Amino acid sequence: MDNKRLTIVIPALNEEEAIGGTIARCLDAREEISHQAGLDGVEIIVVSDGSTDRTVEIAQSYEDVQVVVFEENQGYGAAIKEGWRLGQGDLVGFLDADGTCDPRFFAQLCRTALDENADVTLGSRLGSDSQMPLIRRAGNRIFAFLLGLLCGRKVTDTASGMRVVRRQSLKHLYPLPDGLHFTPAMSARALMNHLRIIEIPMKYEERIGESKLSALWDGFRFLKVIGEGVLCYRPEKIFLAGFTFCVLLILLLAAYPAEFYFQHGRLEEWMIYRFVVCQLVGSFGMMLLLASALTNRMAQLSSRREESVGFWSSIVVSLFSGKSLLFITGLFTLLGIGFLWPGIVEYVTTGTITLHWSRLIAGAFALFTVMQTLIFFVLMKVVAIWYFEQSVLKKNILEAMSNESSELRNVNYQKITPTVETSRHIMK
Missing domain, CATH: 1.20.58 (Methane Monooxygenase Hydroxylase; Chain G, domain 1)
Structure with missing residues (x-):
């Protein structure tokens, strides 16, 4: 890989309570990520997905951060894909803006992607030190079981909000949906296309602010997108x-x-x-x-x-x-x-x-x-x-x-x- 750079996309919808801290932690972690993973640089792109609070104002107050503003809500997946399109890195990743994940963990994800030639590396939030709510933990395990049963391969966290993907592997993953079911769709397509996907347990904190996830409706969409992925490829x-x-x-x-x-x-x-x-x-x-x-x-x-x-x-x-x-x-x-x-x-x-x-x-x-x-x-x-x-x-x-x-x-x-x-x- 000639240009070993990482593009970090932070999708944000009304995250004024957490966005500042998330950006600051990403900026502070850039040198550590580059040094440990052997990268030439790290760029950070914040995509405001129709935010109506002070999310954009806070994000624009930080230097060395590119801010993209959607006037209307287009979806979690749409925000990530737009950030990836604008980014320059050969490795592209994303991080939830709610403060649940540590940006320094990108160093381990990137190093694993490069050393083990992985197409997708993701942080599994289901470890012993995870603070994920019980109902979401149970839902993730159900989705992982179904996906593993249908694909013959498995991941433990189908909807992880912290991942690194090789840009050259995106052609095997696209098209991906615009909504919150972006992550399980990616997991399904990666498994169906026999891409190399590696999970690494990571620490998961309790989120800051109100969750945008609906356990019932988004759970149904997760099941739907897994089924569609299987019907498309297997x-x-x-x-x-x-x-x-x-x-x-x-x-x-x-x-x-x-x-x-x-x-x-x-x-x-x-x-x-x-x-x-x-x-x-x-x-x-x-x-x-x-x-x-x-x-x-x-x-x-x-x-x-x-x-x-x-x-x-x-x-x-x-x-x-x-x-x-x-x-x-x-x-x-x-x-x-x-x-x-x-x-x-x-x-x-x-x-x-x-x-x-x-x-x-x-x-x-x-x-x-x-x-x-x-x-x-x-x-x-x-x-x-x-x-x-x-x-x-x-x-x-x-x-x-x-x-x-x-x-x-x-x-x-x-x-x-x-x-x-x-x-x-x-x-x-």
């Missing part, structure tokens, strides 16, 4: 999680009827209700499993999607492609016919049906699964055609750009050559 994760839940529910509902049948060789009439529910849940689970394979293929159309997939995802993709899909369709067709054939023969020969309801439900489930796989096969063909056309289009564009560049080089050469010959003639 949609199969959500469908696989739903399929797993369906399998567990079927095992729970079918456990007693299966045990009863093996002991007595028959089923009770009241068990029909469990069979019907199992059929519905099983059909829904099969649809989720097929959707997992389909959306995994669709996500590959995105140029920002990493090619690597998880263990279970790769199994599902292999299972529902080519000969494997043909085998599954044939197997369920034979099962469906096998369950229903005695009833069909009986109806043709006698005009009545005495087939037990359990065979009817099992056969219906098998044939419905065949219909699902056939529809899935058609949809996969459609996606394959799109994928092929996109690949051809991309190849043609690259070839056109290459040819255009060659033509431009030839034109420039032709323009230069006569000039050289003319010069020689004049010299003669």
